[in-house]
Amino acid sequence: MKITHHLTNSLICLCILAAFSACKRAAKPLNVTKREGEGFTLFSKTVKDTFYISIQLPLDYRAQSKKRYSVVVVTDANFYYPMIAPILHQYEKGGLLPPLILVGIGYNSFKLMDSLRVRDYMYPKAIPSDEMKAVGGGQHFYQFITNELLPKVDSTYRTETNNRTLLGHSFGGYFSLYALMEQVDQKRNDFKGFVSASPSLWYNNYYLFQIPQKLKTLTRKDTLNLFLSVGGLEEPKWSIQPVKDLSKKFSDEGLNNMKVNTEIFNDLDHMDVGLISFVRGLEKMYVQN
Numbered sequence: 001m002k003i004t005h006h007l008t009n010s011l012i013c014l015c016i017l018a019a020f021s022a023c024k025r026a027a028k029p030l031n032v033t034k035r036e037g038e039g040f041t042l043f044s045k046t047v048k049d050t051f052y053i054s055i056q057l058p059l060d061y062r063a064q065s066k067k068r069y070s071v072v073v074v075t076d077a078n079f080y081y082p083m084i085a086p087i088l089h090q091y092e093k094g095g096l097l098p099p100l101i102l103v104g105i106g107y108n109s110f111k112l113m114d115s116l117r118v119r120d121y122m123y124p125k126a127i128p129s130d131e132m133k134a135v136g137g138g139q140h141f142y143q144f145i146t147n148e149l150l151p152k153v154d155s156t157y158r159t160e161t162n163n164r165t166l167l168g169h170s171f172g173g174y175f176s177l178y179a180l181m182e183q184v185d186q187k188r189n190d191f192k193g194f195v196s197a198s199p200s201l202w203y204n205n206y207y208l209f210q211i212p213q214k215l216k217t218l219t220r221k222d223t224l225n226l227f228l229s230v231g232g233l234e235e236p237k238w239s240i241q242p243v244k245d246l247s248k249k250f251s252d253e254g255l256n257n258m259k260v261n262t263e264i265f266n267d268l269d270h271m272d273v274g275l276i277s278f279v280r281g282l283e284k285m286y287v288q289n
Contacts, residue, residue: 039104042152044144047120047137052077052106053149056085057157058099059092069101070163071153072282073145073191075121075172076274077104078113084167084278091279098286103153105145121168121175127204134203138175142182146190165193165225165285169274173199174208180226181211184218193225195281198234198273201242212249218257226250226260227281231268240264 039054054077058069072088074080081104091097107113123138154161168176173196180194201208218224230243247262261284265273 042149044140044148046140046143046148049116050108051144051149052108054081054085054102054104054106055153055157056081056088056102056104058101059089060099061101061158066158067099068158068160069099070160070165070286071101071103071150072165072167073103073105073149074167074278075105075175076113076117076169077106078110080104080167080169080274080278081106083275087275087279088282096287097282100282100286101153101157101159103149105149117171121171121178122200122203123178124204124207129205130203138178139182141175142179145179146188150190162189162192162222164191165195165282166191167195167197167278167281168199169197169277170270171200172274173197174201174203177201177208177211177226180224181208181214184211184214187219189220191224192222193227193281193285195227195229195278195285197229197277197281198231198239198270199228199243201246202238206242209246209249212246212253212255215250215255215258216253218255220257222257224258225285226258227277227284228260228262229273229277229280230264231270231273232264232266233269234273239270 039052041050042053043050061069074084085102088097088100088102092099107116118132118134119137120141121138122134123136125136126132126134153159166176166179168174176194176196177199179191183190228243228247230240232240234240243262243264247260250258250260263280265276268276
């Protein structure tokens with residue numbers, strides 16, 4: 001498996017310009033509108049909390065009344081949805097990505113997201129060496145997505161249920177990998193693609209390092225896709241090296257039903273990696289080389 005060290009300047013500039021434009025337009029918080037095609041609130045019986053779901057439909061959705069579309073789910077939506085949404089529409093216009101339905105999972109406010117993401121994205125419960133408090137609610141959050149959110153999205157919009165992608169950065173990147181592991185354990189097929197940007201792999205004594213071994217038991221005809229990334233300016237021991245180590249574990253297992261792309265963005269730090277990884281990851285998932 002090849003680990004690519006690279007930086008695409010033009011793509012980063014495009015991402016920044018699109019994100020800036022989106023932030024100017026999004027003067028109101030993400031707290032969800034209730035008109036069809038824009039979003040809804042959804043109370044989770046599993047998590048016992050209300051999530052604020054934002055939806056962006058493809059540009060041709062209304063005109064193509066019989067067409068079905070792949071679904072992209074992004075966590076940390078209070079932060080990332082206003083940035084990634086206009087980029088997907090621009091990439092659709094330019095033929096750089098196919099039309100996609102974007103689903104953002106957010107919270108009532110940006111401030112709440114900062115604390116509740118720790119509750120929802122991590123599993124299992126934190127141990128003393130983590131030096132943080134996390135109740136280990138990741139399993140409940142995964143069940144919310146797969147048993148409550150996705151069925152509602154599929155029943156409301158014209159979706160392709162066999163080609164979904166999950167995007168996550170930092171703790172959200174950890175959750176993307178955890179969702180992959182949980183999907184394998186439960187023998188489910190909810191997601192085909194996973195983007196894990198700067199994942200917190202150090203958590204719970206590298207709990208997620210067991211994923212490559214678990215994937216050896218995977219029995220599905222098509223191939224799962226993982227885009228794994230980290231910034232070259234991130235902390236070498238706790239951020240960069242664990243990504244390299246996990247990538248090597250995937251390679252060493254010689255998995256035929258798992259395609260892994262690992263990229264280290266030399267000139268990027270932790271908070272720079274999320275958006276560029278989402279775009280690059282989606283290109284890997286949906287654009288034929």
